[in-house]
Amino acid sequence: MHTPQAIDIPFWTVGDIAVHRVDEVLLPPQTGPWLLPDATTDVVSRQDWLRPDFADQDGTLRIASHSFAFEVGGARVLVDTGIGNGKTRANPAWHDLRTDYLERLAAAGFPRESIDLVILTHLHTDHVGWNTHEVDGAWVPTFPHARYLTSRAEREFWAAYDMDEPRTQMFLDSVIPVEDAGRLDLVDVPDEGTEVLPGLRLIPTPGHTPGHIALQLDSRDERALITGDCVHHPVQLAHPAIGSCVDIAPEQSEATRHKLFGALADTGTLLLGTHFPPPTAGHVITHENAYRLSPVLPGAR
Numbered sequence: 001m002h003t004p005q006a007i008d009i010p011f012w013t014v015g016d017i018a019v020h021r022v023d024e025v026l027l028p029p030q031t032g033p034w035l036l037p038d039a040t041t042d043v044v045s046r047q048d049w050l051r052p053d054f055a056d057q058d059g060t061l062r063i064a065s066h067s068f069a070f071e072v073g074g075a076r077v078l079v080d081t082g083i084g085n086g087k088t089r090a091n092p093a094w095h096d097l098r099t100d101y102l103e104r105l106a107a108a109g110f111p112r113e114s115i116d117l118v119i120l121t122h123l124h125t126d127h128v129g130w131n132t133h134e135v136d137g138a139w140v141p142t143f144p145h146a147r148y149l150t151s152r153a154e155r156e157f158w159a160a161y162d163m164d165e166p167r168t169q170m171f172l173d174s175v176i177p178v179e180d181a182g183r184l185d186l187v188d189v190p191d192e193g194t195e196v197l198p199g200l201r202l203i204p205t206p207g208h209t210p211g212h213i214a215l216q217l218d219s220r221d222e223r224a225l226i227t228g229d230c231v232h233h234p235v236q237l238a239h240p241a242i243g244s245c246v247d248i249a250p251e252q253s254e255a256t257r258h259k260l261f262g263a264l265a266d267t268g269t270l271l272l273g274t275h276f277p278p279p280t281a282g283h284v285i286t287h288e289n290a291y292r293l294s295p296v297l298p299g300a301r
Contacts, residue, residue, distance in 0.1 A: 084129025
């Protein structure tokens with residue numbers, strides 16, 4: 001008889017909150033040069049602290065796709081939903097995936113039927129994919145009892161944007177079905193942020209997209225921040241000017257990183273990177289006129 005192996009799900013504790021990382025896929029080595037073109041191997045190699053966790057010895061960045069799941073204020077929350085399975089995508093690394101994401105989510109203690117709230121930091125392809133799954137040839141919401149939430153500024157920006165065919169396809173299979181089901185809630189996020197549940201605050205972090213949000217978790221005098229794509233990789237702590245090739249407003253994105261790192265540095269706040277490879281989390285430390293990430297290892301269940 002075949003006995004399936006248990007799946008280890010990494011988690012970090014923030015006061016009374018356990019934040020679980022739900023892995024989808026490690027992205028191929030060519031992702032780094034495409035996504036962060038100014039993070040050359042020479043630039044990366046000069047930051048010894050990036051190795052061995054966040055970069056290879058040759059300076060190749062490691063980049064991952066995952067979600068975070070936790071319970072707060074009596075609600076079971078999922079932050080970003082990755083790339084998704086079986087979807088037609090222009091990026092070969094994202095096209096027609098077949099991962100065990102839902103099994104890993106369940107192994108973390110969050111079967112899809114149990115999710116109450118899905119928070120989308122922004123509406124990019126690799127953050128909304130598991131919003132839906134295919135049933136009888138149609139894309140329907142994956143989390144049958146959940147509300148989905150994003151910032152109003154984010155949805156309104158894309159509504160007025162002249163989207164190319166791949167992005168249009170993504171909206172058709174991963175966003176519109178949630179809207180058609182009456183499940184997408186749009187939230188106004190002021191400069192000071194807004195609390196959506198006790199201990200869970202949406203923080204505006206614009207630039208990558210106009211309505212991009214990060215998430216701040218507070219419990220028993222401990223704090224964590226989930227980045228979304230305002231930060232893609234720890235190398236940006238050392239060089240906040242390094243931006244993504246798909247930033248809508250590069251100068252604003254850089255300003256957001258400077259502000260964010262300055263606020264987090266040496267505070268003990270746990271930074272959880274939505275694309276950071278394992279160990280994924282750490283503390284922002286002042287380092288050589290900029291910053292570095294001091295890794296915090298997870299537990300596992």
